[in-house]
Amino acid sequence: MRKLIAGNWKMNGLREDGTALAKTIAERARGNDAPEVDWLVCPPFTLLHAVADQLAGSPVRLGAQDCHYAENGAHTGDVAPAMLRDLCCSHVIVGHSERRQNHGETNELVQAKAEAARAHGMTPILCIGETQAERDAGRAMDVLTRQLEGSLPAAGDGELVIAYEPVWAIGTGRTATADDVRAAHAHVRAQLKKTYGEMSGAQMRILYGGSVKPANAGDLMATDDVNGALVGGASLKPDDFWRIGEAAG
Numbered sequence: 001m002r003k004l005i006a007g008n009w010k011m012n013g014l015r016e017d018g019t020a021l022a023k024t025i026a027e028r029a030r031g032n033d034a035p036e037v038d039w040l041v042c043p044p045f046t047l048l049h050a051v052a053d054q055l056a057g058s059p060v061r062l063g064a065q066d067c068h069y070a071e072n073g074a075h076t077g078d079v080a081p082a083m084l085r086d087l088c089c090s091h092v093i094v095g096h097s098e099r100r101q102n103h104g105e106t107n108e109l110v111q112a113k114a115e116a117a118r119a120h121g122m123t124p125i126l127c128i129g130e131t132q133a134e135r136d137a138g139r140a141m142d143v144l145t146r147q148l149e150g151s152l153p154a155a156g157d158g159e160l161v162i163a164y165e166p167v168w169a170i171g172t173g174r175t176a177t178a179d180d181v182r183a184a185h186a187h188v189r190a191q192l193k194k195t196y197g198e199m200s201g202a203q204m205r206i207l208y209g210g211s212v213k214p215a216n217a218g219d220l221m222a223t224d225d226v227n228g229a230l231v232g233g234a235s236l237k238p239d240d241f242w243r244i245g246e247a248a249g
């Protein structure tokens with residue numbers, strides 16, 4: 001399966017540097033020596049328009065970091081899926097642990113967002129992952145099961161991507177070992193097959209996220225059932241982001 005290398009810029013970037021970053025990635029991805037991966041960048045809402053302009057005519061896709069589940073209406077500060085589609089987004093991250101933690105997002109809400117994204121022709125990147133305390137208590141796999149059971153969208157048309165992001169590995173410089181990642185991804189794969197059937201479950205990409213850097217990307221991307229990366233900090237550095245793609249290609 002061709003790997004997806006997705007950059008989650010989080011709450012970073014003003015017009016000047018965000019535009020420059022997107023331009024650099026788009027130019028490289030257009031080049032003949034680009035690795036055989038799919039590229040995606042997910043800037044903050046404020047930069048979607050400007051970044052879309054930079055990516056036009058390049059193979060780099062555009063994603064958002066969140067969406068509301070409603071069509072439109074009285075939801076101050078929220079952004080509807082149709083608005084993202086209108087800005088050429090093909091993907092939207094839902095259920096990132098920073099939203100689950102900082103905004104109290106529940107599995108039920110994440111599921112509604114994933115279904116709304118799909119209804120508008122976008123691919124949700126649904127994030128799951130255990131905390132350090134849950135891992136220490138030997139509950140990591142149970143937590144993943146519960147999150148998947150509660151937040152996977154109902155079977156239907158359209159793509160779905162899962163991102164396994166252990167909370168303790170995000171922005172900490174600590175990466176899960178290849179064995180931990182292999183076990184978690186096998187667990188997710190089994191759950192996807194159970195929910196959507198053998199064929200569909202086998203075709204969905206499962207990304208790893210959490211302190212992915214050029215130095216560890218080779219090992220992580222060579223791990224069974226790892227179909228790409230969701231990259232935070234390193235996606236803000238074009239050379240690092242590029243090298244992660246090369247390691248995956």
Ligand code: 13P
Nearest residue numbers: 008170171210211232233
């Ligand atoms: P870091 O790569 O900065 O650890 O962030 C990972 C992440 O949360 C991507 O969504």
